[in-house]
Amino acid sequence: MIDTILMISLGFIGLAMLLTLFRFIKGPSVSDRVVSFDILTISSLALISILALNFGRVIYMDVALVYGLLSFLGVIIVARYLEKGI
Amino acid sequence: METLQTIGAFVVLAGSIFIFLGALGLVRMPDVYNRIQAGTKASTLGTLLTLVGLIMIMPAWWNKFLLLAIFVIITNPVSSHVLARASHAAKIRLSKKTVTDHYETYKKEKEEKAHGVKS
Amino acid sequence: MKLKAFLLSFIILMLIWLLLTGTFDLPMLLTGAISAAIISLILCSRCTIFKGLKLTPAAFFYTIVYLFVFLYELIRSNLDVARRVLSPSLPINPGIVDVKTRLKSPMARMILTNSITLTPGTLTVDIEDDTLFIHWIDVSSEDREEATKKIVNRFENIISKIYD
Numbered sequence: 001m002i003d004t005i006l007m008i009s010l011g012f013i014g015l016a017m018l019l020t021l022f023r024f025i026k027g028p029s030v031s032d033r034v035v036s037f038d039i040l041t042i043s044s045l046a047l048i049s050i051l052a053l054n055f056g057r058v059i060y061m062d063v064a065l066v067y068g069l070l071s072f073l074g075v076i077i078v079a080r081y082l083e084k085g086i
Numbered sequence: 087m088e089t090l091q092t093i094g095a096f097v098v099l100a101g102s103i104f105i106f107l108g109a110l111g112l113v114r115m116p117d118v119y120n121r122i123q124a125g126t127k128a129s130t131l132g133t134l135l136t137l138v139g140l141i142m143i144m145p146a147w148w149n150k151f152l153l154l155a156i157f158v159i160i161t162n163p164v165s166s167h168v169l170a171r172a173s174h175a176a177k178i179r180l181s182k183k184t185v186t187d188h189y190e191t192y193k194k195e196k197e198e199k200a201h202g203v204k205s
Numbered sequence: 206m207k208l209k210a211f212l213l214s215f216i217i218l219m220l221i222w223l224l225l226t227g228t229f230d231l232p233m234l235l236t237g238a239i240s241a242a243i244i245s246l247i248l249c250s251r252c253t254i255f256k257g258l259k260l261t262p263a264a265f266f267y268t269i270v271y272l273f274v275f276l277y278e279l280i281r282s283n284l285d286v287a288r289r290v291l292s293p294s295l296p297i298n299p300g301i302v303d304v305k306t307r308l309k310s311p312m313a314r315m316i317l318t319n320s321i322t323l324t325p326g327t328l329t330v331d332i333e334d335d336t337l338f339i340h341w342i343d344v345s346s347e348d349r350e351e352a353t354k355k356i357v358n359r360f361e362n363i364i365s366k367i368y369d
Contacts, residue, residue, distance in 0.1 A: 002143065005095040009102035009136070016102075016109035016129075023112050023121075031118045031173040035125060038165055039112060042129045043105050045154065046136040050098065053144055061150035065225075068157055075165045079172035104283065111290040119328065119340045120299055124290055127325040131283045153224040163322035170330045170340060185300035186347050189330055189338040192303065 006050055013047050034078050041071035094142025101135030104128050117181035118173050126166040133158050213258075214249040215241050254312045258368055267366045274363060278324045286325040286342070300344040301330060304337050304353040306361060313368035320360050327356055 017040060024036040045064050052060035111124025137155045141148050180187060222237035223229075258264075289296055308314050318329040321339065328340040339356060346352060 002091055002095045005099050009098050012099075012102035012106045016106040019106075019109035019113050020125075023109075029118060029173075029176075029178050031169060031176070031178055032121065034169060035118065035121055036112060038169070039108060039125045039129050042126070042133055042158070042162070043109070045158065046101065046105060046133045049137060049140055049151065049154065053140055053147075058147055058150060061147070061154065065150075065154060065157065068154070068161070072161045072165055076168055079165075079168040082172040083175045104287070107287045107290055111286065114290060114295060115297075116295075117299075119330075120297060120342060123325055123328050123340070123342050124286055127323060128283060128286060128290075130323065131279060149224045149227040153221070159323070160319075163319040167318065167322050167329050170328055174330060180301075181299070183297060183299060185298060185344045187301045188303045188347075189301045192333070192336075192338070 003054075006054065010047065010050055013043050013050075017043050017047075030078075030082060034075060034082075038071065038075050041068065091143050094139040097139030097142060098136050099139075101132045101137075101139060104132030104135060106132075108132060116183060118178055119170055119180065122166050122170055126162060130158060130162045210249050210252055210255045211245050213255050214245040214252075218244060254315075258310075258312065264367045267363055271360075271363045271367065274359070275320055275323075278320075278359070282324045282326050289342070298343045299340065300347070301338055301340050302344060302347060302352045303349060304339060304357050305349065306335050306337060306353075306357055308361060308364060308368065310368050313364050317357070317360055317364055321356060 020036045020039050020043065024033055024040070027033045027036060045068050048060055048064040048067070052058065052064070105128070108125050108128030111128060112121050115121045115124050134155055137151045137158075141151045174189065218241035219237060222241060226233050226237070306314065306317060308317055314332065318332060318337065321327050321337070322329045326342045330338045330340050332338070337357070339352070341352070341356070345355070
């Protein structure tokens, strides 16, 4: 029961990532691409947490934490570059 | 115990639906500011709900899930604000539906003032 | 003043370390305490972000109240944006308005702007002295006082009880 519901949630998150990827490829300006990159990361954080529960390995949560940290830094740096150059 | 886990699974499902809605908003909205609005924040709530549901399913790992939730709550508004300001500085246009832009008029006034002092 | 900032940042870093490791073993605790002390000494020996924080029971109580108000607003406005995204005609009415805040301390302003940004429908674009520029997905009034009343006041009243 619980496993089935978690599988459906994984499906929804996968669909969301596909839609985001569409905007990432199409997006007319650089900002659009950075926004979709940000949302891709946030969705993957949820994805990794569910997968960590599924595989029963708590160490995957550390992966999610470091991943979130790196993507946050990346977004800030790109935004700074857009605003006035590095 | 079993009922709490089932409730948690449904909370996870609700969170994933919010993430999906955020992505849908990202595709449908007309300009980058509205995309930031619809996208980042719906997915923030979605991730939060997912983590809360996972805590209900697996209470032994609560510390990692809670840390990730705090991290998401603190960093996400910062990155969306920085992106919005950078887009405005890079002169990316607002959509045609936009009613008003007080920020643009403020920037112009400031520039004119600086120019006046110089000349 | 200096000691207060140092202690606060030390406590916050130590809490994060405890959440990250999840154990109370002595070696782990010592490692965390030493790292937190060094980081607080280097980065927060003369930082000003905790200026104006009230350390009273009332402030603690209002922090809890604020969390609940914030969660309520977050869920309510998220449902609102979800309704907008799902309806076929896309009923949005966006624009950038300016509002005033009466909060002075930088940390209080950061909490206020983050809360405004995290509730969908409003997005802080820039802050200039006490003027906030806010992108609003559904502009109902361009007037400064009206917009201030609608966006800022619900959070500001509680934050002003936690910070000076």
